[in-house]
Amino acid sequence: MPIDYDQLMNFDIPAVRQTYGAEEVARFGLTVGMGQDPLDMRQLPYIGALADDARAMPAIVNVLGHPGFWLGNPETGVDAVKVVHGEQGITIHRSIPNEATVVAKTRVTGLVDKGAGRGALLYYEKRICEAESGVHLATCRGTTFLRGDGGFGGPDGPVKQAHTLPETRPDHVFDTPTRPEQALYYRWNADPNPLHLDPRVAEKAGFERPILHGLCTFGLAAHALLAVMCDYDDSRFGSMDARFTAFVYPGETLRTEIWNDGSFRTRVIERDKIAIGNGLFKLRGAA
Structure with missing residues (x-):
């Protein structure tokens, strides 16, 4: 239906x-x-x-x-x-x-x-x-x-447009290693989805092992932005928006690439995959 x-x-x-x-x-x-x-x-x-x-x-x-x-x-x-x-x-x-x-x-x-x-x-x-x-x-x-609900007769827009990243090299790079058991820790932040915990569930979903929570990856990118753009001063942290573009396996290293205009993306170094793309960060109070 x-x-x-x-x-x-x-x-x-x-x-x-x-x-x-x-x-x-x-x-x-x-x-x-x-x-x-x-x-x-x-x-x-x-x-x-x-x-x-x-x-x-x-x-x-x-x-x-x-x-x-x-x-x-x-x-x-x-x-x-x-x-x-x-x-x-x-x-x-x-x-x-x-x-x-x-x-x-x-x-x-x-x-x-x-x-x-x-x-x-x-x-x-x-x-x-x-x-x-x-x-x-x-x-x-x-x-x-x-994915399974198109064709119900609803409006075809407006669709949120993705932020376009600069074509220049990023101005800053922040690397964060993840731990093999990181998803087992993160699940206590209100996300017990077995896809991130149970190897049997992950295998049925087509993954070789459990993957990291998307919001954990987002949090790791937020950590990078807090460090680079705010010098760890939370009173300066305004907003961030981004798209999830690839999964992360716990134990992989994330590299968040940041431009001075607030653009950012997060890359899985081991597989050279962009896990978070089209990111945009703003300082608090910025237009």
């Missing part, structure tokens, strides 16, 4: 209230490469190592108030086994507290029908606010490719 455009556009995704603290913040920082140099004083605040300086890594907003796999609800009409995470973006409006209670509300913002046999694009956003004050901390946004 084809999806119902109006029903999916107005699908009520329950708000999520979450209380988190130093343990969750430190765990997230460690899972995106913070602390690999335990003598780098700029990284230690993000993993709870300094008693007088504790900060939350900006990309933690991707896992705060996570609504779960709501597209798996049969009422959405979506073929849940054929969904692919295509794009991700975040905007940080206020520095993320090291501990807080937040409320996150996710909603569908767009739905594009690419035609029968060509799938559909679902756009969504998640707003994260402090529970008591209502202060808007961050907005996350993403694109999900619904």
Whole structure:
């Protein structure tokens, strides 16, 4: 049965209230490469190592108030086994507290029908606010490719356009080795998908072993941008948007190539594959 455009556009995704603290913040920082140099004083605040300086890594907003796999609800009409995470973006409006209670509300913002046999694009956003004050901390946004749901009679646009990278050589390069067990750690950031954990599931999906979570790869790129563009000052981190273009195996090394205008991409060095492409970063307050 084809999806119902109006029903999916107005699908009520329950708000999520979450209380988190130093343990969750430190765990997230460690899972995106913070602390690999335990003598780098700029990284230690993000993993709870300094008693007088504790900060939350900006990309933690991707896992705060996570609504779960709501597209798996049969009422959405979506073929849940054929969904692919295509794009991700975040905007940080206020520095993320090291501990807080937040409320996150996710909603569908767009739905594009690419035609029968060509799938559909679902756009969504998640707003994260402090529970008591209502202060808007961050907005996350993403694109999900619904491979099995094209041809339902919906609009054929507008389609989000990808950022074009400069043709010049990147101005900065930041390498981050991943660990063989990195996905086993990252799963505790609200993503227990067995594709990233169970070799049997990965093999059935066509991979030689479990792959790294896409949002972990995104977090590693965010780490590179925080280091290069912000000198590890989270108050300068504004927004980042990018496309997922290839998978990563835990244990591979990621090289994030960054231009001074905020353009970036992340490459798997061992296989020379672009894992994150068409990236654009902006400092907070930048137009």
